[in-house]
Amino acid sequence: METIRMRKNNISVVIPTFNGETLLSMYLPPLIETLKNSPSINEYEIIVVDDASEDNTVGFLTKEYPLVIILKNEKNSGFSKTINKGIFAAKYNLVLLLNNDMVVASDFFEKTVPFFEKEDTFGVFSQIRDTNGEKVIEGNKLPIFKHGKLHYQDDLKSASGYSLYLCGGNTLIDREKIIEIEGFNEVFSPFYFEDFDLSIVAWRKGWKCYYTDQTFCKHCHSITIKKHFTQEYVQHIFLRNKLLFNYLNSGKIDSLRLFMGIFGKMILSFLLPSKSKRTFRKSAQAFFCIYPQAHEKKRERNKEQLISLKKICSDYFNISL
Numbered sequence: 279m280e281t282i283r284m285r286k287n288n289i290s291v292v293i294p295t296f297n298g299e300t301l302l303s304m305y306l307p308p309l310i311e312t313l314k315n316s317p318s319i320n321e322y323e324i325i326v327v328d329d330a331s332e333d334n335t336v337g338f339l340t341k342e343y344p345l346v347i348i349l350k351n352e353k354n355s356g357f358s359k360t361i362n363k364g365i366f367a368a369k370y371n372l373v374l375l376l377n378n379d380m381v382v383a384s385d386f387f388e389k390t391v392p393f394f395e396k397e398d399t400f401g402v403f404s405q406i407r408d409t410n411g412e413k414v415i416e417g418n419k420l421p422i423f424k425h426g427k428l429h430y431q432d433d434l435k436s437a438s439g440y441s442l443y444l445c446g447g448n449t450l451i452d453r454e455k456i457i458e459i460e461g462f463n464e465v466f467s468p469f470y471f472e473d474f475d476l477s478i479v480a481w482r483k484g485w486k487c488y489y490t491d492q493t494f495c496k497h498c499h500s501i502t503i504k505k506h507f508t509q510e511y512v513q514h515i516f517l518r519n520k521l522l523f524n525y526l527n528s529g530k531i532d533s534l535r536l537f538m539g540i541f542g543k544m545i546l547s548f549l550l551p552s553k554s555k556r557t558f559r560k561s562a563q564a565f566f567c568i569y570p571q572a573h574e575k576k577r578e579r580n581k582e583q584l585i586s587l588k589k590i591c592s593d594y595f596n597i598s599l
Contacts, residue, residue: 289374292325296360327364372394388493403444418439
């Protein structure tokens with residue numbers, strides 16, 4: 279039987295931002311209004327972590343929102359390092375990880391906080407809708423396997439329940455648990471796959487990740503990434519981090535298959551060159567550059583008695599490898 283604990287409704291909101299003055303001016307007011315009016319919240323704090331912005335983000339926040347806690351990176355560091363700084367600075371037991379272009383619904387906390395009555399809850403995220411709040415653009419993340427590798431499918435019609443991973447842009451999370459696993463893995467910097475990896479680690483430690491369709495956030499999807507990085511660079515980082523994720527979350531045999539596949543594609547990229555193959559080769563080379571760091575993280579995980587992905591997918595998602 280699952281243990282139940284008393285609800286502690288103190289919330290730290292952590293918002294990473296880069297050149298986000300305009301977005302914050304639009305989306306901080308409704309966030310503060312929701313926090314003030316929510317019957318589920320006793321106390322709250324808002325922490326904005328500025329990732330070396332080149333605009334007037336810090337000056338704007340200092341002047342207009344003196345109660346907002348501002349943390350600053352000396353140089354641009356990407357999502358994982360930036361949001362980790364806010365998570366470790368947070369003082370309350372529940373932390374809302376929120377993109378700077380998100381707007382939470384007025385009932386967001388009433389629908390998400392109750393999940394933490396269960397002792398083993400790691401986190402919960404909500405349905406994500408477009409800017410108008412009408413079209414669902416992201417839903418529950420359910421596991422699928424392709425060629426022996428773990429993937430997910432975005433189920434826009436899914437009801438509330440277990441989720442394979444928590445979307446890093448609007449997740450309410452147990453601070454004590456995320457601190458225990460040292461936050462997001464910074465090897466994934468600057469962006470992509472860090473929230474997927476974090477959730478897998480949580481599941482393997484025996485904690486639960488949830489999705490709810492009973493509330494939502496509105497999101498101008500990936501506006502920061504698309505605005506400040508070229509499409510080629512974004513694709514390069516996506517492919518590199520996909521390789522990292524597959525390596526970190528694979529066994530010995532699957533890791534061997536992964537390396538064989540990488541070398542095969544790299545050879546092919548020389549024999550039959552194309553733009554997509556060159557991008558993959560560049561991503562593979564970047565993967566091998568940070569392989570020692572990733573390998574050390576994998577060794578640390580292997581020392582723990584973690585639940586297998588096979589058991590998680592079978593027990594909670596009724597999917598067999």
